[in-house]
Amino acid sequence: MVKDDLKYTENHEWVKIDGKEATIGITDYAQKELGDIVFIELPEIGDELSAEDVLATVEAVKAVEEIYTPIGGRIIDVNSKLADTPELLNSSPYDEGWIVKFEIVNEDEIESLLSAMDYKKLIGE
Numbered sequence: 746m747v748k749d750d751l752k753y754t755e756n757h758e759w760v761k762i763d764g765k766e767a768t769i770g771i772t773d774y775a776q777k778e779l780g781d782i783v784f785i786e787l788p789e790i791g792d793e794l795s796a797e798d799v800l801a802t803v804e805a806v807k808a809v810e811e812i813y814t815p816i817g818g819r820i821i822d823v824n825s826k827l828a829d830t831p832e833l834l835n836s837s838p839y840d841e842g843w844i845v846k847f848e849i850v851n852e853d854e855i856e857s858l859l860s861a862m863d864y865k866k867l868i869g870e
Contacts, residue, residue, distance in 0.1 A: 746775045746863050752858035755757040755867060759839065760839075760858055761859045762849075766821070769800065770843040771812060771834060774868045779805040782834045785827050788845060792820045796854050801844055803834065818847035860865055 750811060752760040755853050757775035761768040762846040776782065784804040801812040827833060833842040849855070859867065
Protein backbone atom coordinates (compact mmCIF):
# COMPACT_ATOMS: atom_id res chain seq x y z
CA MET A 746 0.00 0.00 0.00
CA VAL A 747 1.33 3.42 -1.02
CA LYS A 748 -0.57 6.51 0.17
CA ASP A 749 -0.93 9.18 -2.48
CA ASP A 750 -0.73 12.13 -0.07
CA LEU A 751 2.78 11.31 1.18
CA LYS A 752 6.32 11.78 -0.13
CA TYR A 753 8.80 8.87 -0.17
CA THR A 754 12.50 8.02 -0.29
CA GLU A 755 14.42 5.33 -2.11
CA ASN A 756 15.27 3.95 1.37
CA HIS A 757 11.53 3.30 1.99
CA GLU A 758 10.75 6.09 4.43
CA TRP A 759 7.58 8.16 4.07
CA VAL A 760 7.16 11.85 4.84
CA LYS A 761 3.94 13.74 5.51
CA ILE A 762 4.39 17.48 5.05
CA ASP A 763 2.13 19.80 7.02
CA GLY A 764 3.35 23.38 6.73
CA LYS A 765 6.74 23.56 8.48
CA GLU A 766 6.26 20.15 10.10
CA ALA A 767 7.10 16.72 8.70
CA THR A 768 6.02 13.37 10.11
CA ILE A 769 8.33 10.48 9.18
CA GLY A 770 7.91 6.71 9.22
CA ILE A 771 8.71 3.58 7.25
CA THR A 772 6.59 2.36 4.36
CA ASP A 773 4.37 -0.68 4.24
CA TYR A 774 6.85 -2.16 1.75
CA ALA A 775 9.72 -1.66 4.24
CA GLN A 776 7.89 -3.27 7.15
CA LYS A 777 7.00 -6.29 5.00
CA GLU A 778 10.62 -6.69 3.93
CA LEU A 779 11.83 -6.46 7.54
CA GLY A 780 9.32 -8.94 8.93
CA ASP A 781 8.29 -8.91 12.60
CA ILE A 782 9.78 -5.80 14.22
CA VAL A 783 10.80 -6.38 17.83
CA PHE A 784 12.74 -3.22 18.80
CA ILE A 785 13.37 0.35 17.69
CA GLU A 786 16.04 2.71 18.96
CA LEU A 787 14.49 6.18 18.84
CA PRO A 788 16.17 9.58 18.69
CA GLU A 789 15.61 12.32 21.29
CA ILE A 790 13.31 15.33 21.05
CA GLY A 791 15.46 18.34 20.20
CA ASP A 792 18.00 16.37 18.13
CA GLU A 793 18.96 18.21 14.96
CA LEU A 794 19.61 15.96 11.98
CA SER A 795 20.64 16.53 8.39
CA ALA A 796 19.20 14.68 5.42
CA GLU A 797 20.61 11.12 5.23
CA ASP A 798 21.63 11.02 8.93
CA VAL A 799 20.60 7.89 10.85
CA LEU A 800 17.25 8.62 12.45
CA ALA A 801 16.52 5.31 14.16
CA THR A 802 17.59 1.68 14.22
CA VAL A 803 14.97 -1.02 13.75
CA GLU A 804 15.52 -4.61 14.86
CA ALA A 805 13.38 -7.28 13.28
CA VAL A 806 13.46 -11.05 13.70
CA LYS A 807 15.49 -11.43 10.50
CA ALA A 808 17.44 -8.14 10.21
CA VAL A 809 18.65 -4.92 11.81
CA GLU A 810 18.17 -1.85 9.63
CA GLU A 811 18.88 1.83 9.99
CA ILE A 812 16.20 4.39 9.16
CA TYR A 813 17.56 7.54 7.53
CA THR A 814 16.38 11.12 7.82
CA PRO A 815 14.75 12.08 4.51
CA ILE A 816 15.10 15.83 5.14
CA GLY A 817 16.98 17.90 7.67
CA GLY A 818 15.32 19.34 10.72
CA ARG A 819 14.87 19.39 14.47
CA ILE A 820 12.89 16.61 16.15
CA ILE A 821 9.86 18.07 17.90
CA ASP A 822 8.06 14.82 18.79
CA VAL A 823 8.91 11.12 19.05
CA ASN A 824 6.37 8.31 18.96
CA SER A 825 7.09 6.96 22.44
CA LYS A 826 4.49 4.18 21.96
CA LEU A 827 7.04 2.42 19.74
CA ALA A 828 9.37 1.81 22.71
CA ASP A 829 6.84 -0.62 24.23
CA THR A 830 5.03 -1.70 21.05
CA PRO A 831 7.47 -1.62 18.12
CA GLU A 832 5.12 -3.95 16.25
CA LEU A 833 3.03 -0.84 15.43
CA LEU A 834 5.56 -0.36 12.64
CA ASN A 835 4.20 -3.61 11.16
CA SER A 836 0.51 -3.26 11.91
CA SER A 837 0.07 0.47 11.24
CA PRO A 838 3.12 1.90 9.42
CA TYR A 839 1.31 5.03 8.17
CA ASP A 840 -0.82 5.84 11.19
CA GLU A 841 0.05 4.64 14.70
CA GLY A 842 3.55 3.58 13.60
CA TRP A 843 4.94 7.01 12.72
CA ILE A 844 8.44 7.51 14.15
CA VAL A 845 9.14 11.24 14.57
CA LYS A 846 7.85 14.70 13.81
CA PHE A 847 10.34 17.25 12.51
CA GLU A 848 10.47 21.00 12.25
CA ILE A 849 11.63 21.44 8.64
CA VAL A 850 14.71 23.66 8.28
CA ASN A 851 15.20 23.55 4.50
CA GLU A 852 12.02 23.31 2.46
CA ASP A 853 14.08 22.86 -0.73
CA GLU A 854 14.94 19.31 0.42
CA ILE A 855 11.28 18.34 -0.03
CA GLU A 856 11.85 18.57 -3.79
CA SER A 857 14.27 15.61 -3.61
CA LEU A 858 11.59 13.26 -2.25
CA LEU A 859 9.67 10.85 -4.46
CA SER A 860 6.00 11.25 -5.32
CA ALA A 861 3.67 8.33 -4.61
CA MET A 862 3.68 7.48 -8.32
CA ASP A 863 7.50 7.45 -8.47
CA TYR A 864 7.67 5.32 -5.32
CA LYS A 865 5.19 2.81 -6.77
CA LYS A 866 7.47 2.49 -9.81
CA LEU A 867 10.47 1.95 -7.53
CA ILE A 868 8.84 -0.96 -5.70
CA GLY A 869 7.18 -2.40 -8.79
CA GLU A 870 3.54 -1.66 -7.94
